[in-house]
Amino acid sequence: MKSALPQRVVVVGAGAVGLSCAWFLQEHGADVTVLDRSGVGAGASWGNAGYVIPAMAAPLPEPAMLRAGVRGLLTPGSPLAVSPRVSAATLAFLAGFTRNSTGARWRRGMSALAPLGHGTIRAFDDLIAGGVTADVREETLRIGFTAGESTAGLEHELNAARDLGQQGGYRTTAGHEAPFSHHVKQIVHVEGQRFLAPGPFLDALADSVRKRGGEIVDGAQVRSVGFGPGGLQVDTWGGAPHRADAVVLATGTWLPELARPLGVRVPVQSGHGYSCTVAVEEPVTSAVYLPGVRVAMTPYGGRLRVTGIMEIAPPDQPFDHRRLDTVLRSIHPLIDGADWDDVRDPWIGARPLTPDGLPLIGRTKLDGVHVAGGHGMYGMTYAPVTGKLLAEQIMTGTGRRELTPFDPLRSAQVVSRKFVR
Ligand SMILES: Cc1cc2nc3c(=O)[nH]c(=O)nc-3n(C[C@H](O)[C@H](O)[C@H](O)COP(=O)(O)OP(=O)(O)OC[C@H]3O[C@@H](n4cnc5c(N)ncnc54)[C@H](O)[C@@H]3O)c2cc1C
Secondary structure, eight states: OOOSSOOEEEEEOOSHHHHHHHHHHHHTTOEEEEEOSSOTTOSTTSSSOOEEOTTTOOOSOSHHHHHHHHHHHHSTTOSEEEOSOOOHHHHHHHHHHHHHOSHHHHHHHHHHHHHHHHHHHHHHHHHHHTTOOOOOEEEEEEEEEETTOOSHHHHHHHHHHHHTTOSOOEEEEESOOTTBOTTEEEEEEEEEEEEOOHHHHHHHHHHHHHHTTOEEETTOOEEEEEEETTEEEEEETTSOOEEESEEEEOOGGGHHHHHGGGTOOSOOEEEEEEEEEEEESSOOOSOEEETTTTEEEEEETTEEEEEEEEEEOOTTOOOOHHHHHHHHHHHGGGBOSEEEEEEEEEEEEEEEEOTTSOOEEEEOSSTTEEEEEOOGGGHHHHHHHHHHHHHHHHHHOOOOGGGGGGOTTSOOSSOOGGGOO
16 A cells, blocks of 8 residues: 655756655665766866855846946946847746845745754764765855955855844954955955865765665666656656655756646746866965855866856856856955866856845655755755755655645745745
């Protein structure tokens, strides 16, 4: 007889979010199969900056971001850009993003995200205590400002996060500090944040899922999810169907391909970013961020990983060296001790952006099928806590209140007032 609660769960997508869901589903005793059309970390989860920063993981739409986006449209070589290949879905995203870019909606979004932020570090600790052999370091994030740049916007954001109970005290200092050059005049130090090397973290998470009896199938491109004989059926291109009691769609920026037919109407837009690593004379010991040029850097295997650019474009946007050059040129005068001729590991990845800046976590219209994604700039930060809460919701059948604002079936044109606490 079929049990009321699921036993066999298929997760589609082996990025940070899908693997976290798989791992926490196993905590509840589920028998898990992860399907990915390429392999572990084939999407945005591989080459990102690896910041785990609940104190700063705010909704993207807000007035200053909107102004910067408009300026970016008018400035060639800007870190924010919109591709000329604009689809109807992109226009819907931009219209919704504009509507959500008000101070009041940003604050509502912050309130909605606060409970996720509270659980973030604990969820990482759960993974590590449960055998995921990843190096998730606690460090201070240092944020550099040049003369003429103001720290006020950042301090406003950090104070708002602190008022909502997020960990992350900060202090501001003046004067020179490596690796910043003499152009950087003020540094905001945000304490108690965490950083990881995304590739090794994903490998460790995938290893742990396998060791606990899960299967990860590479090269399995899912084309649809529906009902079949005896339960849910996940169909792949060219492979046998997979049967399941529950399914989690965690396909990053490609989420609409499978989720839209299941009632998820919120547009998910690709915000492409670039990264590479550069050689450094002296090891850099903490993560550093340059908000003026929107470039995030993290120590990576004795080198420095450099990430930047937000290009609104279709998911299949090809790698463009000129964009990476823009990133490197923008930080050249601001970082000392890097060898700009020794650049490796060029990478492009797409942040899954939603118009209200909130993720999509929960049920679809098809009974037993759930989505987990749309975390935008902060999918590494929020992946484990997403997996933990969604797994509990699926495996106990009891809704988690923290997930209510992230209902995938919401309209997403505005953040609903009912979530303001
Ligand atoms: C430059 C850059 C820097 C970033 N820095 C940070 C940071 O410092 N901190 C932070 O928190 N976040 C950061 N992010 C955001 C973060 O990388 C993303 O939010 C996160 O990786 C999204 O994870 P995901 O698992 O939802 O999607 P993905 O990692 O994109 O995974 C989706 C997976 O689904 C698979 N897939 C898609 N369609 C199908 C299908 N039909 N069938 C089977 N498989 C399919 C893909 O192959 C892919 O492996 C950054 C992003 C970028 C681009």
